[in-house]
Amino acid sequence: MRERKKALERLLAVKAQLRELEQARLVEIERHQAKAQDDRDAMLGFLDGVGEKDPLLLSLACRRVVGAARGAAALEAKANAQKEIVLRRSVQKQGVEKLLREAAGALERDEEKRRLLEIGERQAGAPSTSLP
Numbered sequence: 001m002r003e004r005k006k007a008l009e010r011l012l013a014v015k016a017q018l019r020e021l022e023q024a025r026l027v028e029i030e031r032h033q034a035k036a037q038d039d040r041d042a043m044l045g046f047l048d049g050v051g052e053k054d055p056l057l058l059s060l061a062c063r064r065v066v067g068a069a070r071g072a073a074a075l076e077a078k079a080n081a082q083k084e085i086v087l088r089r090s091v092q093k094q095g096v097e098k099l100l101r102e103a104a105g106a107l108e109r110d111e112e113k114r115r116l117l118e119i120g121e122r123q124a125g126a127p128s129t130s131l132p
Helices: 002-050 055-125
Strands: none
Touching (some): 002 055
């Protein structure tokens, strides 16, 4: 029973590390999303007054905005997939935590039974202390 508890503790540590790793990946994706949004906003600000000045710059800026929008959509899909992974890791971690609590409870019950049996054996083998 102790081996099972130790194995579950190690598994819980691994699951926690994996969840943290997936969470870090999600943060990185969200950082890229924010950068793409800033780039798109900057291009839209640039487009505000360039239409009258240079049609070539307007065309290039429009392409850049469209490319940024496509990139943002791809990052959004990637972020959603990563959120699913983080959620799955969280559920796995919670499942292992539950198993660990159950194993700890079972181990504690076994230890209590062992202690009670030892007390009973000592009392059964001990001479009577009452006076004749």
